[in-house]
Amino acid sequence: MKTELFPHADSARGSALKVERASVTDPLPDKSVPVPSLSLGEKARRAVQPQVPYLTGLNLEQRRAVETLEGPLLVLAGAGTGKTRVLTTRIAHLIATGRAFPSQILAVTFTNKAAREMKERITALVGAVAEGMPWLGTFHAIGTKILRRHAELVGLKSDFAILDTDDQIRLLKQIIRAENLDDKRWPARQLAHLIDSWKNRALTPDKVSAGEAQGFANGRGAALYKLYQERLKVLNAVDFGDLLVETIRLFRENPDVLARYQDRFRYILVDEYQDTNVAQYLWLRLLAQGRQNLCCVGDDDQSIYGWRGAEVDNILRFEHDFPGAAVVRLERNYRSTAHILAAASHLIAHNEDRLGKTLHTDGAAGEPVAITGAWDSEEEARQIGEVIETLQAQAHPLSQIAVLVRISAQMREIEDRFVQLGLPYRVIGGPRFYERLEIRDALAYFRCVVSQADDLAFERIFNTPKRGLGDATLQILHAYARHAGIPLMQAARALIETEELKPKQRSTLRDLLAAFDRWSRQLETVPHTELAEIVLDESGYTTMWQNDRSPEAGGRLDNLKELIRTLEEFPDLQAFLEHVSLVMDASEGDSHERVSLMTLHAAKGLEFDTVFLPGWEEGLFPNQRALDEQGRAGLEEERRLAYVGLTRARKSARIMFASNRRIHGLWNATAPSRFIDELPEAHVEVKEAPAAFSYGNYGRSRFDQGSGAFGSTYNTPGWTRARQNSGPGFGAPTGAPPGGRRGGGHGHTIEGEIVARAAASSAFRAGDRVFHQKFGPGTVATADGNKLTIDFDKAGRKAVIDSFVKPA
DNA sequence: GAAATGCCCCTTTTT
DNA sequence: GGGGCATTTC
DSSP states (O other): OOOOSOTTOHHHHHHHHHHHHHTTTOOSOOTTOOOTTOOHHHHHHHHHSOOOGGGTTOOHHHHHHHHOOSSOEEEEEOTTSOHHHHHHHHHHHHHHTTSSOGGGEEEEESSHHHHHHHHHHHHHHHGGGGGGOTTEEEHHHHHHHHHHHTGGGGTOOTTOEEOOHHHHHHHHHHHHHHTTOOTTTSOHHHHHHHHHHHHHTTOOGGGSOHHHHHTTGGGTHHHHHHHHHHHHHHHTEEOHHHHHHHHHHHHHHOHHHHHHHHHHOSEEEESSGGGOBHHHHHHHHHHHTTTOOEEEEEOGGGOOOGGGTBOHHHHHTHHHHSTTOEEEEEOBOSSSOHHHHHHHHHHHTTOSSOOOOOOBOSSOOOOOEEEEEEEEHHHHHHHHHHHHHHHHHTTOOGGGEEEEESSGGGHHHHHHHHHHHTOOEEETTOSOGGGSHHHHHHHHHHHHHHOTTOHHHHHHHTTSSOOSOOHHHHHHHHHHHHHHTOOHHHHHHHHTTSSSSOHHHHHHHHHHHHHHHHHHHHHHHSOHHHHHHHHHHHTTHHHHHHSOOSTTHHHHHHHHHHHHHHHTTSSSHHHHHHHHHHOOOOOOOOOTTOEEEEEHHHHTTOOEEEEEEOOOBTBBTTBHHHHHHHHHHHHHHHHHHHHHHHTTEEEEEEEEEEEEEEETTEEEEOOBOHHHHTSOGGGEEEEOOOGGGOOHHHHHHHHHHHHGGGSSOOOOOTTOOOOOOOOTTOSOOTTSOSSOOOSSTTSOSHHHHHHHHHTOSOSOOTTOEEEETTTEEEEEEEEETTEEEEEETTTEEEEEEGGGEEEO
């Protein structure tokens, strides 16, 4: 069977598929399965050694997914069906059979964690060869790598900086203000989201439709986007979205470059394909066009990143986009008990937009999914604590228990309870290490040491710790930097030579620049970890926190120490900064004997014996906002999230809801989630709350009302949110000029900067009458380049920079 | 220029 | 319930 000589022929595929699905319960792999399109030599080799060790233990479907090597392949891998195993084995297989060198395989994951795990598992299979898999990584990491090699082709230098969300928003705010828009009414954060969503769809500024640009600043969204991109180029920086969009542009504009990568990547593998967005899809398609050896693994039922631009459509349309694609379904679940699997399957079956899979297991029935109500969210937290303590008493390892919440705001109450009980726990994906204030400050220092052109970093630490340099000083620096088209630090260098700044600021700035010069020189001579400490100490940053009396100061100092320790793992500061900008998650602490607490999103790909699922209430889960903004699609994504939550559990899943929950500090009555009604009765069990927590009749009556839900007459709860999101003031006055950028402007335009740069030598000579904003009218005494000495009528003789004076 | 106070936004999820 | 931001006050 399965002599698939023509992997692209549909008829052959169809029959192979039927055979396999019919024999799905047969656990014995067919030893005589030949690999498609092998060379004769290889066939002979395999005949001698038919059972390659790494292939043993795969079921038929998995094996087919591993061995269908040529042509496009979609592997629909349900939860717990051995997806990662298939991917890693497939790579091992490619290497072991000599079809490709590790460096010729492109393997893309969505998260760094997944990439790390895959690398480890491949190494386990084929040995250290996997170390040489330079193209295994996230979309963004690989995009960065490619972009650095060809930076000049897209108008960058190869040492471009990668901005994080924070930098991005600060930059956008500057642009919004420079355009004389009210940054209160048009928040930079909103524009950042908008630009992100455009980049997710690979839309460059000129491709943004007028309709979409309409929503922001009366149609100036696209223009602002354009300014932002121009500004990024000047700063030699990219944001996250650019790592993909710019790579696509690179490929499109340089077919020769693209051809080289198409040629290099003999086999392409993609993990979590359901999470890809349009840009990622285009990126993949460009690369796969050459050899067509694209293998995408995913599960449409676990697509939970739609809000971030992921297109379930990518996976739904795969066969259409890649004609002749083979499809393998992995439906045999090795993780959960039959009850849990049945509950999850039944729930997800309520979705309409899905390719459809039926998971099955040979495992035990186990215990039904438990459903428990609580009077309020505090009681819910107490119940979780209570049950966990019971489990703990029964020697259930805490590391095998997880609490999965819909939104991170739910965590606080649960954490509080755990702290009270002294229950060890860890929060996964919580406030990210590299996003902490003190870490970002420290990184900004390092960035400035490495590159004195990093304006955003310089701005950040310019007056941190407080050194008496305020907004006024910064404005002057900015003004000059913009005029001259130079970075802020360079502008500062010029300004300390003149008298634009007050003496105090001037000398402070001089000291700061001298310090940076010193540190930059030490890059060559001092080990980087040592240098990092020197920078933090000499800048006064460490001292600042040591003198801080606030309770968190100690923790911040610890974090800084941790940062230095992490630094040791990298050869130099540059490498470390590169890592940080792409990998925002720090090394996860030990998972020993701690309960894990995380959001449902963070839980994807993980599994635990016992899983608590609190907060299954209308409005919270499904989340009202998802419903309001995305309608049925939003609901379906929420349902997939519920499905992901349930399928994390191996042995025990406990769904919980509270009748009252505090939202924004106010108590609200809540109704049980509709998802609870969608569970199959045969596989769930409604449990009473532990007696100690049944708070008399109030709770009971509310609860009973809610639990009517288990009957068949559950309708939309009387909980319809009246709040209509009718944003204020969208009907802007019609008098505004249509989309046109304000003429004249403020000398902040890129063009302006370029012009200013070109005319670097001064337009003034001795004797000219000039006017200075601060010092008033005066006469030029001497002119040295752009540095002038002027005798002011009132202020006396001052050294100034020419861009601050106008001819009078 | 810096600290203190007061106001307003928000809260889904994250590479 | 809280954090960011602007205004106020020193």
